[in-house]
Amino acid sequence: MIKCRKISRGKSTGELIVSNKPLSFLGGVNPDSGVVIDPHHDLSGQCIKDKILFIPGGKGSTVGSYVIFQMKKNGTAPKAIICLNAEPIIATGAIMSDIPMVDSPSSTDNLINGVTVEVDCNKGLIHILF
Amino acid sequence: MFLTHDEEKMCNGEYGDTVRKSMDILVALGDIYGAEKFVDISSAQVSGVSYKTIGQAGLEYLEDLASDKSGYATIPSTLNPAGTDLDNWSELGFPADFASKQTDIVNAYGQLGISKTCTCTPYLIGNVPRFRDHISWSESSAVAYVNSVIGARTNREGGPGALAAAIVGKTPLYGFHLDENRASTLIVDVEADLNGADFGALGYAVGQVVGDGIPYFKLNNVPTNNDLKSLGAALASSGAVALYYVENVTPEFDTIALSNEVNDNMAVSTEDIKETRDKLSTASGYADLVCLGCPHASLEEIKDVANFVCGKNISNELWICTSINIKAAADRMGYTKMIENAGGHIVQDTCMVVAPIEDMGYESVGVNSAKAANYVPSMCGLKVIYNDFENLIKFD
Numbered sequence: 051m052i053k054c055r056k057i058s059r060g061k062s063t064g065e066l067i068v069s070n071k072p073l074s075f076l077g078g079v080n081p082d083s084g085v086v087i088d089p090h091h092d093l094s095g096q097c098i099k100d101k102i103l104f105i106p107g108g109k110g111s112t113v114g115s116y117v118i119f120q121m122k123k124n125g126t127a128p129k130a131i132i133c134l135n136a137e138p139i140i141a142t143g144a145i146m147s148d149i150p151m152v153d154s155p156s157s158t159d160n161l162i163n164g165v166t167v168e169v170d171c172n173k174g175l176i177h178i179l180f
Numbered sequence: 181m182f183l184t185h186d187e188e189k190m191c192n193g194e195y196g197d198t199v200r201k202s203m204d205i206l207v208a209l210g211d212i213y214g215a216e217k218f219v220d221i222s223s224a225q226v227s228g229v230s231y232k233t234i235g236q237a238g239l240e241y242l243e244d245l246a247s248d249k250s251g252y253a254t255i256p257s258t259l260n261p262a263g264t265d266l267d268n269w270s271e272l273g274f275p276a277d278f279a280s281k282q283t284d285i286v287n288a289y290g291q292l293g294i295s296k297t298c299t300c301t302p303y304l305i306g307n308v309p310r311f312r313d314h315i316s317w318s319e320s321s322a323v324a325y326v327n328s329v330i331g332a333r334t335n336r337e338g339g340p341g342a343l344a345a346a347i348v349g350k351t352p353l354y355g356f357h358l359d360e361n362r363a364s365t366l367i368v369d370v371e372a373d374l375n376g377a378d379f380g381a382l383g384y385a386v387g388q389v390v391g392d393g394i395p396y397f398k399l400n401n402v403p404t405n406n407d408l409k410s411l412g413a414a415l416a417s418s419g420a421v422a423l424y425y426v427e428n429v430t431p432e433f434d435t436i437a438l439s440n441e442v443n444d445n446m447a448v449s450t451e452d453i454k455e456t457r458d459k460l461s462t463a464s465g466y467a468d469l470v471c472l473g474c475p476h477a478s479l480e481e482i483k484d485v486a487n488f489v490c491g492k493n494i495s496n497e498l499w500i501c502t503s504i505n506i507k508a509a510a511d512r513m514g515y516t517k518m519i520e521n522a523g524g525h526i527v528q529d530t531c532m533v534v535a536p537i538e539d540m541g542y543e544s545v546g547v548n549s550a551k552a553a554n555y556v557p558s559m560c561g562l563k564v565i566y567n568d569f570e571n572l573i574k575f576d
Contacts, residue, residue, distance in 0.1 A: 057208050081237070112338040113233055120237030141208045142340045145201060146241055 052176040053156040054132070057141050060150030062130040063168040063179065066161060067101040069093045074110025075117040075143065084126030102169060103128040104161050107153075108140035118143030130169040132161065132176065152176065181210045181352065182217045190348060198251025202344035209341055210352030219353040223256050223309045223332075224346035225302050225317035226294055228339025230263035230534035231281045239281060242288035245343075253293035257346040258302040260319050260339075261476070261501070262286055263536060266298070266529045272499075273540050294346060298529040299503035301409065301476040303330065306505070311431060314357055316345035320420075321475045321551060324412030327423040329405065331431035333357045336422045356422055362432070363440040364396035364425055372450040373400050376568040379407045380550030381456040382448060383414025389446060392420040396437055398427045406478055413475050414550035460553040460566035466496055466574045467546030467565045471532035473501030474549035479509050482526065485569060486515035489522035493576040496546070498524030501531040524573075533559055546572035 069092050073079070078088035084099030099121075108114060118140065121127035131144055136153035144151035150171045155161065160178050168177040183191065191207065193200040206218070228234045234241075245251055262282050265272055269279040290296045297305055300319045309315045309332035317323050318337040326332045335355040337345070345351045355361055368386055372378065386395050395415065403411065403426065415421035424430075425437040472485060477500050485500055500519065502510070507528040510516045516526050532545055533555045544563040545556050553566040565572065 055211065057211070058204065113228075113235075113238075115338065115340055116228070116234050116237040116241065119241050120235070123237065123240060136208070136212050138209055138212060138338055138341065141212060142205055142338060145204045145208060146340060 052161070054152040054174050054176055055154045056171040056174050057136045057153055058144040058149060058151035059171055060130070060148065061168070061170045061172065062102065062150045064100060064102040064129040064166065066104055066163060066165050066167055067093065067096065067098055068104045068161060068163045070106060072107050072109040073105050074108065075114035075139070076111040078110065079117065079121070081117050081120040081124055081126060084121060098128045099126045101128050102130045102132065102167055104132040106134040107137045110139070112139055114139045115143035115146060118149065119147045122147035122149060132169065181207055181215055187218060187350070196248055196250025198245050198248040199348060202251070202347045205341060205344040206348065206350065206352055210354065213352065213354040215352035215354040217353055218350040219314045219357060220349060221255060221315050221345060221351050222313045223307055223315040223317070224253065224342050225258050225260070225307060225319055225322055226289070226339060226342045226346060227260040227318040228343070229260045229285060229289070229298060231278055231285055232263045232534055232536055234285070234339070239285050239288065242285060242292070246288045246291035251292060251347050253346040254349040255346060256307055257294045258307045259286065259289055259294055259296060259298045261300055261531045261534050262298040262529045263534050264530050265527050268528070272525065272527060275536065275539060278536055292343070292347070297503055297505060299476045300531070301478070301503065304476070304478055304506060305503050314351065316342045316351040318342035320416035321409070321413035323422050324416045324424065325409055327356060328412055328425065328430050329408050336420065359436050362423060362436050363394065364437045364442055365393035366390045366395045366444045366446065367442050368395050368397045369445065369447045370397060370399050371447060372453045374407070374453070377457065377548045377566065378453050379403065379410040380414045380548070381453050381460065383411040384418045384460060384550040384554065385448060385452060385456045386446070387415040387417065387419030387421055390415070390419050390421060392422070394423050394425070395421065396425045396427065396433070396442065402429065406481055409475050410549060417551040417554045457566060460550055461564060462557055463544050463563035463565050465565070467544040467572065469497045469499065469537065469542040469544070470546040470569070470572045471499045471501065471552065472548055472569050473499070474531055474533065474547060474552040476531065477502040477506065479506055479513070482506065482510045482515050483513070486518040488570060489524060489573060490518045492522050494523040495574045495576045497542070498573060499527045499532070500524065501527050504528045532556060538562055548572065
């Protein structure tokens with residue numbers, strides 16, 4: 051069980067997709083497919099749709115908040131977002147889109163690619179399931 | 181963050197879903213930036229208006245919010261420039277499908293109680309906070325102006341954050357709302373005598389050095405409000421400046437500005453200004469389209485152009501961008517007729533950065549704004565020529 055801070059409400063379970071690089075949603079993710087298209091990002095070519103996205107934070111244009119909303123509308127959004135340190139672009143986008151989001155996890159040791167976790171924003175907890 | 185009883189009710193959805201979502205955004209921003217509580221605000225200025233920037237997603241978000249009748253701006257609030265002249269888009273050659281989407285966006289904001297005056301200079305048209313008022317503004321050039329020239333208190337908000345603040349009438353108390361964060365960080369000795377587009381060049385050069393710091397200018401000459409408008413817009417585009425001081429000119433230059441010891445200095449010479457002006461151009465000669473009014477022109481700036489072009493024939497396309505309010509005043513003063521008779525246009529609601537000018541057949545744009553010179557190549561993919569307006573307009 052990992053403690054964290056609620057940014058956006060909700061609770062979701064899914065498979066982790068992890069990067070140690072900040073992500074710009076504007077220009078960095080295709081909102082029609084949910085695939086990361088920034089060629090310099092280590093998730094380039096991978097799909098974040100229905101995953102639990104764990105990244106350090108966001109970067110780039112504030113229009114990125116609207117791109118997250120577009121992904122939610124298109125059904126290509128991640129199920130939840132975990133950031134090391136939330137910043138306004140992703141935080142605002144997650145709240146606008148009703149995507150559960152937390153930051154400041156107390157430990158990151160078990161937050162690795164492919165692990166299934168439950169993110170409970172309201173309690174501020176991440177459970178490693180399997 | 182500490183929440184009052186009423187703020188907790190807003191967060192719990194007792195005032196409707198739009199208020200709940202707005203509070204969620206503001207509480208998250210407050211937590212991220214370490215705010216301890218909210219402060220009441222007297223004004224908001226909301227960016228994220230052009231269809232070119234927020235797109236279909238932005239339109240759908242706003243229409244969702246507007247469909248909840250409980251969500252409505254509770255304080256005077258104005259909009260940033262749109263992607264078209266909302267009334268005269270057809271005559272000016274804007275694409276019809278783009279104009280239709282743009283109208284839908286502005287109407288959604290209108291349903292949310294935001295004034296549909298689309299301008300980056302709301303301080304020229306009645307959205308004028310008082311000295312030391314807490315406000316939530318998101319247009320970066322207007323943030324620089326209102327913090328620096330008026331002495332109100334705002335952070336550089338994002339569009340959704342400013343909209344949320346307009347709806348709940350509050351913003352988290354941190355950053356530039358607190359006097360302890362408003363001391364200058366860099367003294368700038370300007371040795372050059374400045375005129376016209378020199379102010380934009382100064383702002384551009386200093387913004388690159390100071391980043392998100394607070395410059396304190398010592399100028400040889402006393403700037404006008406139009407000069408300060410250009411200076412702040414440039415500082416906020418090459419850097420992330422939210423506040424600057426000008427010695428003997430702007431509020432609190434002799435109190436809060438110097439409340440901490442400043443160890444960083446820079447000097448700006450006549451040669452530095454000339455070099456920056458040259459660097460801001462990516463082409464030479466005359467541009468196809470001359471676009472003035474970044475930030476949106478004041479009545480005095482329009483008068484100067486009207487007098488310059490009166491009785492002549494302009495051979496390149498000329499737009500002067502401004503708000504609907506200033507345009508109405510220019511109409512009444514006869515400036516619009518003088519400019520139109522010479523072949524130019526006063527364009528309302530929009531500007532060269534957020535309009536789809538790259539789809540309208542232009543290749544190069546002449547500007548007297550360092551902010552526009554900074555953004556036009558990247559946001560529109562067009563060449564840019566930076567100069568005073570007298571040197572940009574070509575006559576037959």
